[in-house]
Amino acid sequence: MSCPFTGDASDPNAVANRDSGSTAPGSTTGSTTGKKAAPTIRGKGPSTDPAHRADEGFFGPGSVAWKVWSYPTSALQGFFRAVTIEHLDPDLVAAADDSGQVCKRTPNRYDRTMEFFAAVFFADAQAVTRMSDILMKVHDRSYGKNPVTGNDYDANRSSSQLWILVTAWHSMLYCYEKFGPGKLSRDEENEYWAQMAISASFQPIRQEDLPTTRGEVQKFFEDWREKLSASEAAIRKTDHILDGFRTIEPDLPKWLITLGRPFLRGSIIATYPRWMRPMLGVKQSHLADSLSIALWRPIHEVLDSNPKLFLWLLKRICPRAVRYMEPLLLKTPAKTPRVYTPAVARRMFDNPLTPLEQREELLKKRQEGVGQKSYGHNHHDEILKFAYADDVEAAAKVLDAIEEVDLREVHKAGCHLSVHSGDAPGWLRSTGGVSPSTVRMVSMTGVTAENAAPRNPRKFDTPRKTRARRADGERSRQKILDAAAEIATERGYDGTSIAEISRRCGLPASSIYWHFKDKDDLMATVIEDSFDAWNQSWDIDADGNILLELFAIAEQLIGALQEHPQFLHIGLPLALQKRSDDPRPRRMYLQMRENLTARFEKIGETHFSHVPVGRRTAIITYLIAGAEGLIISHELDRSEGAPDIEELLQIHTSSVIQMIMQEAEKWPRDGK
Structure with a gap:
């Protein structure tokens, strides 16, 4: 039969x-119904190399x-x-x-x-x-x-x-x-x-x-x-x-x-x-x-x-x-x-x-008319590879891609669709001949290159709409960064995934990959933005009396750290790990640490040039390392009776200030 x-x-x-x-x-x-996949030679199928098992x-x-x-x-x-x-x-x-x-x-x-x-x-x-x-x-x-x-x-x-x-x-x-x-x-x-x-x-x-x-x-x-x-x-x-x-x-x-x-x-x-x-x-x-x-x-x-x-x-x-x-x-x-x-x-x-x-979520999307289109009778559609499951980032891209039109096919069909530049998928950038300003992602609700309405780009691409799209893109980018920082603070770098960031910020993974190359790029940006915000929130008057300003500066440092703690919460645990992959966020944190050390050294050279370099370096090292140690201690013990991190940092900075004042009095200026 x-x-x-x-x-x-x-x-x-x-x-x-x-x-x-x-x-x-x-x-x-979803958008390839009727599309024929290229034939393959039998026996030349998928790799049978043993899977890496963590x-x-x-x-x-x-x-x-x-x-x-x-x-x-x-x-x-x-x-x-x-x-x-x-x-x-x-x-x-x-x-x-x-x-x-x-x-x-x-x-x-x-x-x-x-x-x-x-x-x-x-x-x-x-x-x-x-x-x-x-x-x-x-x-x-x-x-x-x-x-x-x-x-x-x-x-x-x-x-x-x-x-x-x-x-x-x-x-x-x-x-x-x-x-x-x-x-x-x-x-x-x-x-x-x-x-x-x-x-x-x-x-x-x-x-x-x-x-x-x-x-x-x-x-x-x-x-x-x-x-x-x-x-x-x-x-x-x-x-x-x-x-x-x-x-x-x-x-x-x-x-x-x-x-x-x-x-x-x-x-x-x-x-x-x-x-x-x-x-x-x-x-x-x-x-x-x-x-x-x-x-x-x-x-x-x-x-x-x-x-x-x-x-x-x-x-x-x-x-x-x-x-x-x-x-x-x-x-x-x-x-x-x-x-x-x-x-x-x-x-x-x-x-x-x-x-x-x-x-439940998939059914809800289907009921709202934005879910996946059902397979056609005797369909020719390509099916998602299970092999992508071996790589978290590849899997996230693939899972999100099933809700997008194959833009390469759209371009071949000569169909021009509008795009929100802030929400186009990262892989679109490498699509030959497809401009981010003339292609729009379409959810799998039946809209394809064959039935999408053509458009005249000049009719809609006014400066006002261009500015609006740019603003939308910036808002999307910030939502992604906020979600990534929130999750990484809760779970750490390894516990953060593109899929969870997408769920938390409410944007598809394709939007994330449009703004950021991969998770490493995203998390490095979180660390960099957090450090820059913290670093710019405090300053020292070059002409003022630094000894009188030290306590005010300390308050600025601690307050700014409460507002922008992400670079410490994400970067510090990574810095402590000896990793063969050496992710970019780890390198970014270590670079930020060097930049902070250099800034403190410049302050020391400007205001305490009479104090020996070795003593200035020791105090700066103690200041940074002590703060990091307190952050780690706080993360290890979050019990109800544990001291508040702000209180611990205040005690630490007060001891450093006392040390600075003692060193300033100990070493005479201009050899006197």
Whole structure:
């Protein structure tokens, strides 16, 4: 049985290739409907270089989740069983059938799904958190009307995501038991279902809906049984997926495809409950079930005992997942052994909104008419790369880019749209031939290069409007700086992300990248602006009596520091760290510190030239270092009874002033 889709059979995207579902920062997944991606040569797909793992993610070595999901059955029978049974949810199959991607990009769909699951278990915490956010954006476009039931379907709906999750975890464990080492111990299985709850944190699923024991899982499927149905589309897609050796794994040698196809198909069917098989349009005898399971057990034993052979197979059937699987299979430890909880990881690394909270925001945007446009029938749209999750800044650009028109395509179409220069994305600057004054970002509400109205730039570009746009840009820039300073003061440099700054200031990440090259550039600007504001808020009269002014100057210094503390709160912790990356904000703070030292030295030379240079230098060093030490002490102890930082600084400056006055009296002027 074939799995047809209504599209152009000559379209290179119809040939299942593994790179057709990727996109680059600055491109969009929403404005390219009908646009054909360039074909790629099979076997020349994504890099399989091992992923850099800063930590052990959310499960870690020795976890039952690692034990089950790293067994070879996960990439074969476990996966195929899960995705075919999922098609019995009528709304999910409606979404899959409408997009046409199961049949159109079969290897790519398999590869991306395996990539996501492999990352959840084996990537570091930051990459998994970002990947979860990317998946939310990808699924946000999968909504519409079920032509069979008349219901609305939505891939991000909590009930659908719960069905996917439980089906996957149950299938992986069931196939591990059938084809692998056998059943887990009772304690291990309890741990396994508890770890499913961790995995659920990366999908829009309510924790209270999760089953937590084998009995509850069985009841979950019993409760779902009356909701399940098999449409013609579900049967077609199941048949297509069951022929996985041909449709999903065409990079394998042809002889292996020919021999393996019926054996893989039979082994998957052997895992289906008897009552489910007629719904999926398959049948198989008890004898065939037993023979299929018996045949595959030794194959999985060989793959499990030979990691390099298993990797050889993975590189041919799901190359994107290899970069996460290889460190595990070759026992390469992460940089640190730390294991995170999802809540802590979201606070530390990325968007603090959970997938459920993100879904509410996405639905609100859709209801307001500014959300993402749904995928078209048998669409050709490019899909966001999960690989961008390995880099925070790249991921932020990609997530924001899905709400923008592909400006390169707009320019090719000769369409002139207005731009607010303060809000254009950073990558626009490098777009050849596209002027920031003639191109405007358009949200994915159906406006594209083809249907946007042309305009006459001269008609609108009056000096008044130019000044207004410039003022808007300055206001946007200041909002970004204020939000960045606020977050960095709360969380520090490493806990600050572009995504959180965007959320806090209410501007898209593209606006941030228009004003600032990257996070380093933004945070360095925060430090520089804060220091300049502080440094300009106090001064010394060159002709006055400095000894009489010292206490007034001290009050100015402390008051200004209360108004502009960001350079200390952000830069000082960075300065104390020995970092191989040496971020620009750290260098900026150290430079500001040198500038301040030089300013104090100039004051000393002007007013206390009779005091030996060595003594002046010692006092200046004590003044700056003492203030920094008090700031650190205050950050370490913010308890209710702890001294106020202003009081501590007043005591410190008073002692320095006494020291200066003593030194001024100790050393006579002009040798007298």
